[in-house]
Structures are given as structure tokens and as C-alpha cells.
Amino acid sequence: MIDPFRYEDGITPTVKTFFSQYLLQDLLDQITLKKALAVLKWLESTGPMPKACLICGAYLTGARLANTLARTASVTVLDQFPLVKNLLDPGVAYTTSIDDLPTGGWDLIMDTTGLGGIDPLMLRRFETPPIFVAEDPCSDGSDAVILQANQCYKLIGSMASERKGVLCTGGLSTKTSGTMTLMVEIMRRSMEDATRLEGVLYSTGSWEHFERLLFKEQNYEEFRKKLQRSALIVSSLMPVNPDEVIQTHVSALSSTITDFSEFRP
Incomplete structure (x- = not known):
């Protein structure tokens, strides 16, 4: 029996339109959860958990990490x-200026700013923290x-922290490990796979230049609204479960931290 909450008639009752219960926001949440869990696992396995954390970059990955770490630490x-302050939980402190931050007292500094992000020279303003983590913006398809534009390992090399790690995310052969890049690739692959199914006329997703809404139009409300759409829509003569198609690609994604504690500048 077809779930009546996941489809509607097309132009005629012969063709049905199937909507994923996976929303775009759900995809972003799944991706950032994998990243956050990788960081937590590494922190728990390498020593004491940090109590005072500074995260550079609040867009999607940085925000999820900040909100996760804020459960047990000052962030x-x-x-x-x-x-992007809107992405943060109320308990997370926020600033737009590095000059507003104390130079010392951080147990953990983490960079999630990606390609063209924070200058390694800026980090010299801070006393060396016990833990430093950088997200590698590249992936298995870069x-x-x-x-060549990746400065992640330059950042790692600039810090003399005792515990150093690089957050790496891959599995989909994407050009970068950015959360939005990964979401778009999951949508693209899901559309291709769904279209190959017997009886499927076509499939589509809720496409939008989401980052432009946030950073160029500066419309956070519209950004959040657009993310509440179904991630995959399939027109078919036969029953289709779009969520099963999506889950295949979500499951292929993995995040781990490579330990670089032996890497000294």
C-alpha cells in the first residue's frame, strides 16, 4: 500500500508524484551530524574534553559543532x-571581530572556514591551545x-598544539567537503538513481542557490523556508520510495579526524 502522505496524483491519476519525507534541512542535519560525531569521538579518544572552545566559521558545519560542544563547554x-548567528543556539557566544576575543584561555580552537577562509597569520594572535582542529575543505573528488587552494595543512603546521586533528569528509567523490556541496551531490545522485527506476517519468529536487539567499540577499528567513522543502520529488507510474534512494547516498558519506599531533611547525 502506498503511503497517502507521500504522494499525490499527477496531471491524471495514472501518474503519481512522490515526495521524500527527507527535507533539505534533514540532509544538512545528517551531514553536519556525521561531522560533529567525528569530532566528538576524536576528542574523547585523545584526552580530556575541552571546556573553552573557539570555533572559526559558523556556517552549517561550524554552527553544528558549536551547538554540540556547547552542551558541555563554553563556546x-x-x-x-x-x-549566521541565527544558526547558533542561545548559549553560544558570537563575534564578527577577532579583536574582540581574548588571546588566551582556549582549550580548543577549530577552523571550519574552508577555502579562502581565515589567514593562518591571524591565528598567531592566540596563545597556542592544547587542541587545534581544522576542517579539510577538500574531498575525494577535488x-x-x-x-592548490587548500590551506588546511598550512593551518595545522602553524600551530604547536599537543593535540591536532584534521576533519576529513568524503565518500561521494565531491569537489569539496562543504556541507552544501555534499547536500547538492546527494540530491543529484538521488535524482539520477530515481530516474533509472522502472516506471519513473522524471525526478527533481528543490533547487535553489541557498547560499546567495543568506550571504548576498541577506534573507535568513527565506533561507530557512526554502530548506523545508522535500529533497526529492519523483513522477512515476509505479510506487517509489524517494527516502530509500536518498538514504543510500547519505549512508555512503563518512567523516573522520586524522591525528596530526606529531606534526610540529
Whole structure:
């Protein structure tokens, strides 16, 4: 029996339109959860958990990590775009200026700013924290130009922290490990797979230039609204479960931290 809450008649009753229960927001949540769990697992396995954390970058990955760590620690986020403050839980401190931050007292500093992000020289303003983590913006499908723009390992090399790690995310052969990049790839692959199913006329997703809504139009409310749409929509003569198609690609994604504690500047 077809779940009546997941489909509607097309132009005629012969064709049905199937909607995933996975929303775009759910995809983002699944991706950032994998990243956050990888960080927590590494922190728990390498030593004491931090109590004072500074996270550079609040967009999606940084916000999820900040909100997760804030359950057990004091967390401050540095990001130049004021609207991303909306992604943070009330208990997370936020600033747009590095000059507002104390130079010492941090147990953990983590960079999630990605390609073209924070300058390694800026980090010299801070006393060396016991723990430093950088997210590698590249992934298992990065091309030579993107790899060359990666400054993650320069950041790692600039810090003399006792515990150092690089957050790596892959499994989908994407050009970068950015959360939005990964979401779009999951949607693209899901559309292709759904279209190959017998009886499927076509499939589509809720496409939008989401980052432009947030950073160019500066419309946070519209950004959040657009993310509440179904991630996959399938027109078919036969019953289709779009969520099963999506889950295949969500499951292929993995995040781990590579330990670089032996890497000294």
C-alpha cells in the first residue's frame, strides 16, 4: 500500500508524484551530524574534553559543532557574517571581530572556514591551545585547482598544539567537503538513481542557490523556508520510495579526524 502522505496524483491519476519525507534541512542535519560525531569521538579518544572552545566559521558545519560542544563547554564563534548567528543556539557566544576575543584561555580552537577562509597569520594572535582542529575543505573528488587552494595543512603546521586533528569528509567523490556541496551531490545522485527506476517519468529536487539567499540577499528567513522543502520529488507510474534512494547516498558519506599531533611547525 502506498503511503497517502507521500504522494499525490499527477496531471491524471495514472501518474503519481512522490515526495521524500527527507527535507533539505534533514540532509544538512545528517551531514553536519556525521561531522560533529567525528569530532566528538576524536576528542574523547585523545584526552580530556575541552571546556573553552573557539570555533572559526559558523556556517552549517561550524554552527553544528558549536551547538554540540556547547552542551558541555563554553563556546565562542568567530564569523564575519552577522546573519549566521541565527544558526547558533542561545548559549553560544558570537563575534564578527577577532579583536574582540581574548588571546588566551582556549582549550580548543577549530577552523571550519574552508577555502579562502581565515589567514593562518591571524591565528598567531592566540596563545597556542592544547587542541587545534581544522576542517579539510577538500574531498575525494577535488581537482588540482581546488587542492592548490587548500590551506588546511598550512593551518595545522602553524600551530604547536599537543593535540591536532584534521576533519576529513568524503565518500561521494565531491569537489569539496562543504556541507552544501555534499547536500547538492546527494540530491543529484538521488535524482539520477530515481530516474533509472522502472516506471519513473522524471525526478527533481528543490533547487535553489541557498547560499546567495543568506550571504548576498541577506534573507535568513527565506533561507530557512526554502530548506523545508522535500529533497526529492519523483513522477512515476509505479510506487517509489524517494527516502530509500536518498538514504543510500547519505549512508555512503563518512567523516573522520586524522591525528596530526606529531606534526610540529
